[in-house]
Amino acid sequence: xxxxxxxxxxxSLVHLGTGALFGGLILSAKGFPPLLSWAWLLLTAHIQVMVxxxxxxxxxxxxxxxxxxxxxxxxxxxxxxxxxxxAALNGGVGSAALLLLVRVWWRTPWLDALLVAAALAQMxxxxxxARHAWPRIALVTSGIKRNSxxx
Amino acid sequence: xxxxxxxxxxxALVYALLGMTLSGLWLIEIAVPLPALVDHLQPTALHLVxxxxxxxxxxxxxxxxxxxxxxxxPRGPSTATWSCYGLLNAGLALRLVAEPLNSYRSAPVxxxxxxxxxxxxxxxxxxxxxxVWRRVRAKGHGR
Numbered sequence: 001x002x003x004x005x006x007x008x009x010x011x012s013l014v015h016l017g018t019g020a021l022f023g024g025l026i027l028s029a030k031g032f033p034p035l036l037s038w039a040w041l042l043l044t045a046h047i048q049v050m051v052x053x054x055x056x057x058x059x060x061x062x063x064x065x066x067x068x069x070x071x072x073x074x075x076x077x078x079x080x081x082x083x084x085x086x087a088a089l090n091g092g093v094g095s096a097a098l099l100l101l102v103r104v105w106w107r108t109p110w111l112d113a114l115l116v117a118a119a120l121a122q123m124x125x126x127x128x129x130a131r132h133a134w135p136r137i138a139l140v141t142s143g144i145k146r147n148s149x150x151x
Numbered sequence: 152x153x154x155x156x157x158x159x160x161x162x163a164l165v166y167a168l169l170g171m172t173l174s175g176l177w178l179i180e181i182a183v184p185l186p187a188l189v190d191h192l193q194p195t196a197l198h199l200v201x202x203x204x205x206x207x208x209x210x211x212x213x214x215x216x217x218x219x220x221x222x223x224x225p226r227g228p229s230t231a232t233w234s235c236y237g238l239l240n241a242g243l244a245l246r247l248v249a250e251p252l253n254s255y256r257s258a259p260v261x262x263x264x265x266x267x268x269x270x271x272x273x274x275x276x277x278x279x280x281x282x283v284w285r286r287v288r289a290k291g292h293g294r
Contacts, residue, residue, distance in 0.1 A: 001217070001218060001287065001288065001289055001290060002289060003289045006287050006288060006289050009283075009287045010284065010287050013280045013283065013284060013287070016206075016276055016279075016280060017276060017277055017280045020272065020273045020276035020277070021273055023269070023272070023273075024269035024270065024272060024273040025269070027246070027250070027265055027266075027268065027269040027272075028265060028266045028269045030250065030253060030254070030262075030265055031249075031253060031261060031262025031263065031264070031265035031266050032262050032266070050201070055205065058209065
């Protein structure tokens with residue numbers, strides 16, 4: 001497994017463990033509403049962490065590892081772009097989860113601006129990763145076309 | 152494909168079918184009147200798909216495909232992998248019963264079952280993280 005994928009997968013595991021804990025508290029709160037009603041404040045962070053931090057991040061890490069290479073030397077292409085994607089995704093998901101929690105008690109315009117920035121960071125992470133992955137996917141498509149035309 | 156992976160994937164498929172059926176009932180209910188319990192099943196249906204199907208599928212494939220734990224135990228200790236499977240599915244099964252019933256007609260017993268269900272699911276997830284963490288490693292010099 002390439003080092004970048006290790007970082008993606010391990011970060012996704014951290015998000016999974018955290019998100020599961022949030023989810024467990026919310027599920028318990030359904031059973032004991034008066035005692036655990038505060039756990040519902042974790043709902044938006046739970047969704048952020050489980051969708052962006054766990055599922056999407058794991059998929060990106062595995063895609064970097066498993067998509068076809070660009071040449072016979074095993075080049076995966078543009079590692080700097082993928083590191084940027086990793087930083088943007090984790091910065092975006094982590095800060096969004098935190099900001100959504102803080103926003104429950106304290107609302108200011110600059111906090112909302114940070115939330116917008118976190119959303120843009122998450123979108124940017126996907127754009128940058130897609131830019132990296134695009135030629136690796138095209139390679140497979142052209143390979144299939146070549147094989148089917150010669151078959 | 153190891154037995155634990157085959158079992159997880161097959162169980163995941165059952166959850167996918169169950170979750171999508173319950174979600175489908177919610178769509179049908181828009182056109183055809185159905186018992187009120189269908190509405191109360193929707194949060195459970197979502198989690199059957201996301202945890203029972205997606206997450207369990209990922210768990211099974213990761214235990215199969217990630218770099219080996221050791222030469223003797225490539226998937227890790229089998230007691231731990233099967234415990235992970237048992238905890239996750241016991242937690243989900245309890246949730247499937249208790250969550251809609253607690254929402255439909257709240258009672259202390261359902262509250263406690265939900266807490267146990269939550270604890271089982273969280274324990275399964277943390278056990279999986281512990282099992283997989285050391286298997287996530289670069290081979291030689293990773294790019």
